[in-house]
Amino acid sequence: MPLDLDVSTILLLVLAGFTAGWIDAVVGGGGLVQLPALLLVPGISPVQALATNKLAGIMGTSVSAVTYYRRVGPDLTTAGPMAATAFVGAIGGAALASSIPEELFTPIILVVLVAVAAYTIAKPTLGATSDLRWQGNGHRWIAAGIGLVIGAYDGLLGPGTGTFLVISLVSVLGYAFLPASALAKIVNFATNLGALVFFVPYGAVLWGLGLVVGTANLCGGYVGARMAVARGSGFVRVVFVVVVGALIVRLGGEVVAGL
Template identity: 45%
Template structure:
């Protein structure tokens, strides 16, 4: 692998970290670049190596968000652990599932997310007028952690985006807080999938750790920009990323 390939991979890791910290979806940037630049890697190895990179970037985003956003760790920590377990389970059955069956469904969901955010401009930009009940908060966070953790290990694209929208819609949280909560659960799901891939020997450690350096830098910058610019900025980036994800998945499926 030449210097040009390294440059492409590091740049993609930086961009993926920034996008992932703000609204999720960084894997859709980095994974295709890994597969294109490293054709000798299997899809499993590319996914596993991307998870190693993402774990570091997501951890950096969690630290950055947690310094400014008050998180309820007594709830978020168990949800992250649940996401890790479910993500490992998803990774374990990934070879048994025809992922092509998922792509049209995910595309429809993403289009629905884009339409919903466009038609409801107040979602995620203002706090709910009534605080949700404790039962609703706990149920939403744990169910989202388990279900989307499993999805992250099984398939992955848009996990962070779906988490942000879930918290904004169900709990009435602003996008900044939703993004912070999503990063905690996403860190758990990344760790769970990585643990499984590491146990099965699919991780390219040197490459993954090298990309992680740039991914962490991108994540820190992205998280700081999200905190500084607020919910309106996250809303715009979310819409752009969702549209790009739909186009990317459509090209992958039908192109």
């Protein structure tokens, strides 16, 4: 079934893509904006929206990852194993997406997000500077474990993946918010790629629509990454708290609606 796209719908999708790219580049969570916008397209199926969202998202995360790499220089000995396991986890999560009901996960995610928000607000110095808790192979193994779990979550559901990556890198491994965001972009690129490896053979990606939204996402990602680098970890922390709050409101609304 062909999609019925008018000028106003395309403009809405471009705006949503740019905003999502900016949010993703700073702290993750751009799917809060982009996926709901895609679901509003007449004639699109949920699977097509999810797959097309991954295409647009990977365009944005690629440019923001490169921007962060040039300006922040994230530790590739952390990013490498974390991205590799996240890629594998995302493929597995996408394969399970149709067999596990989302209602089992939403309340759990909501509780975790509330705890994350409370913890971040209660500790004003959290993520201000990097203070790594492990070194060597121990650090890399823990990073790889985080990548596997969050990668599987991204393939399975997805909302707030970048946000979960950032808070894990800050609270578990001990990174400051800015280098955590830089690392998260590399890992998030891998999770989007893993999901696409599953979705593309099934013909779920709407390439024309995805490239339009993805171009806007790419522009937003470039602007967001440069802004985050210029303003530092304090700015990223503020955006992080706002995005987590928005995730709580959205998922809380879903839980209430389902009662």
